[in-house]
Amino acid sequence: MTGSEASPSFRLAYVPGVTPTKWVRIWNERLPDVPLTLVGVAADEAFDMLRGGDADAGFVRLPVDRTDLSAIPLYTETTVVVVPKDHLVAAVDEVSTDDLADDIVLHPLDDTLDWEHPPGRPAIERPATTADAVELVAAGVGLLVVPQSLARLHHRKDLTYRPVSDAPQSRVALSWPQDETTDLVEQFIGIVRGRTVNSTRGRPPAEAQPKTRTKPKAQSQDKGGARRKPAAGTSSGRGPRTGSGGAKGAKRGRPRRKS
Structure with a gap:
């Protein structure tokens, strides 16, 4: 971005027919310390106002001369x-x-x-x-x-x-001088495009939250985390007559009757 980053206010031009109320309200909520001034201007005078520095950005009607002005088309009117x-x-x-x-x-x-x-x-x-x-x-x-x-x-x-079904249509756009794409202009572009307060351009993505570890099963594991298989013919550490942990395929014995 270029231009001054410390503008005390933001001047927004708008041509007849455009109602910027919604965007101004969002601006006042997000940047209460930066006053926004609305400047009404005739459609054929809006571009000279932007080029002359009398407004930071403006709602205009297309076409826009892209030689020195940037523009984002917003909507087409009936x-x-x-x-x-x-x-x-x-x-x-x-x-x-x-x-x-x-x-x-x-x-x-x-x-x-x-x-x-x-x-x-x-x-x-x-x-x-x-x-x-x-x-x-x-x-x-x-x-x-x-x-x-x-x-x-x-x-x-x-x-x-x-x-009128077959008449030409007018398209409204947000425009500003290419060499004056300031931080405040970027803020207003984000508002017009519907970005939330946490998704403005240039904001780094949020760090991924660590995944919740699942509770390990009650099995004996070695240092690498792999399940340890008992050696054939040996006990897993439980009672010698429980039958668990024996060699694979071994038959479970019948418990002795107490005398």
Whole structure:
């Protein structure tokens, strides 16, 4: 690992739609002496923030330029179309891009989907942000196709959304500068990947516990631990008339009757 190992705090950037609450909670439990600061950032500005050192790591949307940034893909989002509640799309469970061909579909400048050909009919102007596009949907100007997390983020009571089966999908990743993979970054990677507190990267494996010895049988043994066989025709040390320890194959005699 490189970089400073004595950072007084950890700065975590996140793009709209990502909810880092669970990971922040685990961080606070494991590293209570290292405050974590959340920094919200637009999707198209997140990489410059990481490169400029304004955040130690960040939740971003792929693709990531791997020239100077590292990234761990985390999950892929469902793509949905946001529509007014009285729109025909609201009556079905799922649609395709062909089902949107006759509608105006807004394509904001901060769109996070990698469209080759956006569906529907284009609007006269592209909205500046996804939030602006949602307001236009509510005004009846058109529809909006976005990752589900953004539809939830900009939820309105007069709008709903439905999955789009064949639309591109957005993938969320954890990213950080390659040259700044500090101990704290490694700690956060472990949290995101679900490592327990005792299984973080670089921790030596626990020593194997000694096996419990089984209780030896009540047999005479020599120094090497092997069972010692009595010589033929000799006693094993028990009473001469017990019959035990005799030569292999010898018959057991009948005990004498006492007078």
